[in-house]
Amino acid sequence: xxxxxxxxxxxxxxxxxxxxxxxxxxxxxxxxxxxxxxxxxxxxxxxxxxxxxxxxxxxxxxxxxxxxxxxxxxxxxxxxxxxxxxxxxxxxxxxxxxxxxxxxxxxxxxxxxxxxxxxxxxxxxxxxxxxxxxxxxxxxxxxxxxxxxxxxxxxxxxxxxxxxxxxxxxxxxxxxxxxxxxxxxxxxxxxxxxxxxxxxxxxxxxxxxxxxxxxxxxxxxxxxxxxxxxxxxxxxxxxxxxxxxxxxxxxxxxxxxxxxxxxxxxxxxxxxxxxxxxxxxxxxxxxxxxxxxxxxxxxxxxxxxxxxxxxxxxxxxxxxxxxxxxxxxxxxxxxxxxxxxxxxxxxxxxxxxxxxxxxxxx
Amino acid sequence: xxxxxxxxxxxxxxxxxxxxxxxxxxxxxxxxxxxxxxxxxxxxxxxxxxxxxxxxxxxxxxxxxxxxxxxxxxxxxxxxxxxxxxxxxxxxxxxxxxxxxxxxxxxxxxxxxxxxxxxxxxxxxxxxxxxxxxxxxxxxxxxxxxxxxxxxxxxxxxxxxxxxxxxxxxxxxxxxxxxxxxxxxxxxxxxxxxxxxxxxxxxxxxxxxxxxxxxxxxxxxxxxxxxxxxxxxx
Numbered sequence: 007x008x009x010x011x012x013x014x015x016x017x018x019x020x021x022x023x024x025x026x027x028x029x030x031x032x033x034x035x036x037x038x039x040x041x042x043x044x045x046x047x048x049x050x051x052x053x054x055x056x057x058x059x060x061x062x063x064x065x066x067x068x069x070x071x072x073x074x075x076x077x078x079x080x081x082x083x084x085x086x087x088x089x090x091x092x093x094x095x096x097x098x099x100x101x102x103x104x105x106x107x108x109x110x111x112x113x114x115x116x117x118x119x120x121x122x123x124x125x126x127x128x129x130x131x132x133x134x135x136x137x138x139x140x141x142x143x144x145x146x147x148x149x150x151x152x153x154x155x156x157x158x159x160x161x162x163x164x165x166x167x168x169x170x171x172x173x174x175x176x177x178x179x180x181x182x183x184x185x186x187x188x189x190x191x192x193x194x195x196x197x198x199x200x201x202x203x204x205x206x207x208x209x210x211x212x213x214x215x216x217x218x219x220x221x222x223x224x225x226x227x228x229x230x231x232x233x234x235x236x237x238x239x240x241x242x243x244x245x246x247x248x249x250x251x252x253x254x255x256x257x258x259x260x261x262x263x264x265x266x267x268x269x270x271x272x273x274x275x276x277x278x279x280x281x282x283x284x285x286x287x288x289x290x291x292x293x294x295x296x297x298x299x300x301x302x303x304x305x306x307x308x309x310x311x312x313x314x315x316x317x318x319x320x321x322x323x324x325x326x327x328x329x330x331x332x333x334x335x336x337x338x339x340x341x342x343x344x345x346x347x348x349x350x351x352x353x354x355x356x357x358x359x360x361x362x363x364x365x366x367x368x
Numbered sequence: 369x370x371x372x373x374x375x376x377x378x379x380x381x382x383x384x385x386x387x388x389x390x391x392x393x394x395x396x397x398x399x400x401x402x403x404x405x406x407x408x409x410x411x412x413x414x415x416x417x418x419x420x421x422x423x424x425x426x427x428x429x430x431x432x433x434x435x436x437x438x439x440x441x442x443x444x445x446x447x448x449x450x451x452x453x454x455x456x457x458x459x460x461x462x463x464x465x466x467x468x469x470x471x472x473x474x475x476x477x478x479x480x481x482x483x484x485x486x487x488x489x490x491x492x493x494x495x496x497x498x499x500x501x502x503x504x505x506x507x508x509x510x511x512x513x514x515x516x517x518x519x520x521x522x523x524x525x526x527x528x529x530x531x532x533x534x535x536x537x538x539x540x541x542x543x544x545x546x547x548x549x550x551x552x553x554x555x556x557x558x559x560x561x562x563x564x565x566x567x568x569x570x571x572x573x574x575x576x577x578x579x580x581x582x583x584x585x586x587x588x589x590x591x592x593x594x595x596x597x598x599x600x601x602x
Contacts, residue, residue, distance in 0.1 A: 044523065045498075045499075048499065048520060048521065048522070048523070049499075049511055049514070049515075049522060049523055049524055050511075050515060052507075052511070052524070053508075053511055053512075053515075101449055101450075101508075102449070102450060104450065104453075169487065169490075172490060172520065173518060173520070176518040176520065178518050179486070179517070179518025179519075180518075182483070182518070186483075194480065194481060194562070196480035196481070196562060197480065200477060200478065200480075206477050206478075207477060210474060210475050210477050211473060211474025211475045211557045211559070212473075212474070212475060212557045213473075213475045214473050214475065214535050214536045214556075214557045215473050215475075215535040215536070215538060215540075215541050216496065216538050216541055217473070217476065217488070217492055217500075217541050219475070221488075221491065221492070221495060222475065222476055222477060222478050224491070225478040225487065225488060225491060226477065226478050229478060
């Protein structure tokens with residue numbers, strides 16, 4: 007699929023806007039080492055990115071986005087605060103929808119600034135929104151940080167909280183885990199038999215493979231502890247559900263979150279950050295009364311956003327993918343920086359979709 | 369012009385396929401010498417037999433180079449993206465049964481479900497520093513299945529044969545492979561997860577949507593459907 011001249015012009019217009027906002031233009035290799043991306047995203051990325059091989063460099067991937075190379079580049083440069091912009095092709099396999107392009111442009115704006123995260127969140131959102139002004143788009147926001155804090159504050163074992171935190175991005179599995187921890191799911195007979203056995207290893211097959219007897223014994227012990235732990239209360243479950251299903255314009259969402267936080271104090275600091283961000287967005291001139299917050303927004307995206315998340319969807323074309331999306335990814339920088347984390351937030355726009363929407367409007 | 373029917377070119381699958389058609393009054397046979405891949409069809413006009421490697425039949429169907437083809441339902445799902453856009457299932461044939469399953473070492477007394485596998489994978493990654501490896505040649509089906517069930521922290525390792533041995537050889541921690549009786553799995557110290565059935569496969573007669581179907585071809589297909597006792601095309 008050839009990228010049109012109009013889309014290239016739009017990408018150039020966007021990067022010019024971002025440069026005017028203080029961003030430094032950067033480039034990234036199209037061929038990226040596959041192991042870093044695979045380790046970060048897991049098998050799912052194989053279904054979504056093109057993998058190829060080189061006899062000397064091993065497995066390589068056609069870049070599925072710019073985030074990882076830009077973070078790596080920033081970690082080497084180490085200058086802060088920093089703002090970057092880029093535009094170029096990204097490549098995504100489409101396993102089920104043949105009508106979607108596998109090669110398209112992304113124009114992005116990324117901010118690395120640990121001084122004032124709320125202001126940086128607002129800045130990225132406002133820059134992206136400004137660049138898209140006049141298009142028939144609906145914006146939505148979410149906050150993975152509030153969800154993570156809610157999970158961390160549950161009155162239950164650390165193991166259960168870790169299991170839930172791991173699956174924030176897989177809503178179905180998250181729900182199944184909650185059902186189990188609330189005692190709503192019957193214990194599978196094999197599990198009951200294992201826990202009742204005097205010697206869980208009686209009759210076990212030959213020990214083969216890397217996963218050793220000690221690891222198996224450790225998990226049996228963990229299962230025993232879990233079986234002995236009291237179920238998660240219905241009250242806590244209800245509060246978590248209220249949080250996940252919350253949908254309101256930002257100022258109303260803040261009121262609702264503050265109410266939930268009274269009985270769920272663990273989310274207090276995250277709600278305070280939400281309030282700061284709200285103020286920063288207002289200061290930037292964003293019409294926050296018309297900007298929606300959705301408790302579950304961003305849960306089905308790639309699992310690297312861990313704070314503020316946002317997306318811009320075409321109002322009259324729900325069939326189109328989001329025209330722009332972004333969020334905060336502090337944890338990703340910690341993984342890529344081998345322990346050294348840098349607060350980071352960014353967003354990308356798809357120039358082809360902008361051109362298409364303008365054409366529809368004309 | 370004729371309707372091209374692709375069937376497996378050798379072995380038990382070919383014999384069972386010939387028997388299936390034969391018992392419905394359509395006689396398929398190989399012609400010429402034992403080594404020559406040519407065939408004949410008796411009992412119906414306008415059908416041409418094409419003998420192919422079973423593994424290539426999905427590709428030929430997807431490309432529309434054959435009109436009809438007999439192959440495992442697992443292979444069509446694995447090898448053809450959006451297979452329902454490209455093929456129609458005309459008839460499950462009742463042989464060539466094989467289940468694609470997720471299997472782990474019997475020694476893993478703590479793992480009996482996908483839920484357990486997911487938890488074990490998380491602990492494994494934390495301990496060993498890499499994702500739990502699952503050996504398979506059915507990448508698409510396995511990945512879609514594990515994604516649907518929310519299993520994380522695993523990676524797929526390609527294994528084109530002797531997959532049951534990969535755990536013992538420590539190139540994988542678990543496998544996803546086809547099994548008919550489970551004998552080979554047991555012999556290699558493995559067990560199937562209680563909810564680890566990915567797909568129950570059997571030999572199936574498929575029609576290619578993307579093949580060129582002339583009026584005459586459609587008439588032949590309808591005749592063949594009637595002969596085989598299948599409902600007419602809607």
